Amino acid sequence: MRQKKSCSSLLKILADKTRLAILEQLMEQSKHVSDFGAELQIEQSLLSHHLKILREAGLVTSKRDGKSVLYSIAPEAKTSTSKKGVNLGCCILSFN
Amino acid sequence: MRQKKSCSSLLKILADKTRLAILEQLMEQSKHVSDFGAELQIEQSLLSHHLKILREAGLVTSKRDGKSVLYSIAPEAKTSTSKKGVNLGCCILSFN
DNA sequence: TGTTCATATCAAAATACATTCATGTCAATA
DNA sequence: TATTGACATGAATGTATTTTGATATGAACA
Known part of the structure; x- marks a missing residue:
């Protein structure tokens, strides 16, 4: 996480249709x-832009893998519970 | 709740410094x-605008009480757990 | 090494959201 | 019933965020 963010600005990062979908997919498995394309149906550059926001917030990590890049939920953002969730530090979100 | 909202738009409602502070205060007790004024330090009309957004999202309820209006966390937005939290329907937020 | 595939970046345009300010409503009470 | 206190509303403005389109980078491979 580049800099400490307030809880409201961390929530702002999740408060977007596309980014939430990305996270939901990553909670299933790294990708x-x-x-992502198939389900999201957005332009490549827009997807990349949203991934950057998630990366800079420390919610996901990326790793080059040949020509592609593999994204995963950041370890610090993972929840201890078995349910699907995201740990923002200030609060934990649990999805149904 | 006036209309069904997506999870991202519900999160958008929490993703604001002022509204989050309002909810945090209301999780302690109705007010x-x-x-709210003392801690929030914002104009009366702005506070009122934010309360309206929370009301229309079904997160808080209001009730006239003489000249004043009493705000509370909406029953449906309450969490069953003892920890401080908000139930958005699509997900549950738990604060530390 | 030149080309292609996969992804990232940048700046501009479009859209959405927060804030302000002026005014309206509603209940209490003089 | 006129006034005041407490809150709500609406329109205009300011600010932030999202989206697009053009271009750049980096790895693989011919």
Whole structure:
């Protein structure tokens, strides 16, 4: 996480249709950028832009894998519970 | 709740410094509008605007009480757990 | 090394959201 | 019933965020 963020600004990062969908997919499993496409149906550059926001907030990590890049939920953002969730530090979100 | 909202738009409602502070205060106890003032330090009309957004999202309820209006966390937004939290329907937020 | 595939970046345009200010409503009470 | 206190509303403005489109980078491979 580049800099300490307030809880409201962390929530702002989740408060977007696309980014929430990305996180939901990543909670299932790590994915390459091109794998998001099908469900998200957005432009490549927009997807990349949203991934950057998630990366800079420390919610996801990326790792080059040949020509592609593999994205995962950041370890610090993972929840201890078995339910799907995101740990923002200031609060924990649990999805149904 | 006036209309069904997506999870991201519900999160958007929490993703604001002022509204989050309002909810945090209401998680402690119900309050009259004038009681928020001290900690929030915002104009009366702005506070009122934010309360309206929370009301229309179904997160808080209001009830006239003489000259004042009493605000509370909406029953449906309450969490069953003892910890401080908000139930958005699509997900539950738990604060530390 | 030149080309292609996969992804990232940048700046501009579009859209959405927060804030302000003026005014309106509603209940209490003089 | 006129006034005041407490809050709500609406329109205009300011500010932030999202989206687009053009271009750049980096790895693989011919």
